[in-house]
Amino acid sequence: MGSALRALLIALLVAIPSLFLADSVSDSAHMAALIALVAAVVTFSEYYSEYPTFLEFRNAPPFNRLRFLGLFFCVLFASLLTASEGRGPGVSMTLLQQWSHRTAMIFDFPFSPVHLMSIAFGDRPGLFDVPAITRMASILFVVTLVTLALFWIHARFIFWPIRKKAFNFWINLPLFDPTSGRDVLFRLKRDAHLNVALGFLLPFVIPALLRLWIGAFDPALLVVPEVLIWVLCAWAFLPLTLMMRGIALFRVAALIEEKRRRAYAQDDELQIA
Template sequence: MVKRIIGSAVRALLMAFLMAVPSLVLPGTSSDAAQLAALVALVAAVVTFAEYNSEYPTFLEFRNAPPFNRLRFLALFFCVWFASLLIASEARDPALPPTLLENLAVSAKSMLDFPFSPVRLISITFADLPAPFDVDGATRIASLLLLVTMIALLLFWVHARFIFWPIRKRAFNFWINLPLFDPTSGRDVLFRLKRDAHFNLALGFLLPFLIPALLRLWIGAFDASMLAVPEALIWVLCAWAFLPLTLMMRGIALFRVAALIEEKRRRAYAQEDELQIA
């Protein structure tokens, strides 16, 4: 009980810190923006504490199957932190040499900004914004965030494929780790798991291409100057990079759970055949 409370409190503090990173890193943050960030951080901390302190699951998937949620948190944290640092570095003296993070962002842009890539679509989306908006800087940030999420996805795939996730250290509890998935309704659970996995992987792959199109429509219909606000730009780019990562990680995880169920069924059928032969 005490261990669960302490773990929930630590997770809540980390989530609150994540929400407050832009306000802490960016220079000249207004008092209104700081108050809004504090409110969002408080709400995120309360929700996280309530979810992890509860004995019964509510909505968070793979709660007891690390490192699924830990990798997602780290990916989002590095995305927010790197984007905040890169935007804050724009206020530095141009005569100063570029930082290591700026060089990494330039390298990521040269590697990922090619025709028809998600990064190129992001740069096209921001091309018509008012002059003070730094399109090239936003493209560099988007490239680095996409690189971070691709590394996180690769790490999770390697962990799930070669390190026997999620049963390496403990048994996998289907109900606790997939509280929103009802295995007793509809068709066979294997069919539904694989169908959901295919859907998540396909949507996760398409989202980096769809979000720039939706942003383009939003920019044409509403006030585009909102994207010039550093905090708004950070969260828009982080959502563009992080949402596909979440969907693709969920797809990989569902495929892995389906493989475990299939293997367990195969062993059960083999034991039945042996008993019938005996």
């Protein structure tokens, strides 16, 4: 039952832009339906199976739940804002549009990720609605910050991931082999630092890559509302998931270090006795 519900939610997440955009192209809707079906099947098989495949922290909630909620609200807010912008002038702003205006005023300052995203599309003002993209990017940035803060608080103060049950290393980190290479503690901390660093840099790097793409290739693909929504959501979600993974690996490393310290202390007591 839980696997089917997760698969249904993932399919709904993928289909949100096509559901909210009335002028969605039929080809885009068909592609979204296909991707939603594939995502649902993969999610169902991942959670239905007793053995891990590739999804990390599968049995360590709320890691994946928060990631899903973060991406869900990013896609939902971006779709709602895109649909609201298409209503034309003279229509009163929605509450979400008012929030996006306020967040844009706060986060659209020089060298901020939101400002860099507006610069990435600023070379083609006749092709893109740059103020609308800036407002959308600012609201997505707020969603990712809130999600990251919630997970950090949960990991730091609510004893994640061992508050309810023991942490199964194989189930939750299936792609990490603790028996190969250097000491597992060193590798966990190294990967954690790498994930946090990449998560911090990506909001600044992705706008630069987008500007190179728009300048070197035909940017007409980004004009499609569904594509633009997913590009902005990827800009917000990829750094979020990398930083959450880094925080999670730091937490797992701390648990292993604490367990080793206790084992060494017990050995010392036995030797003294």
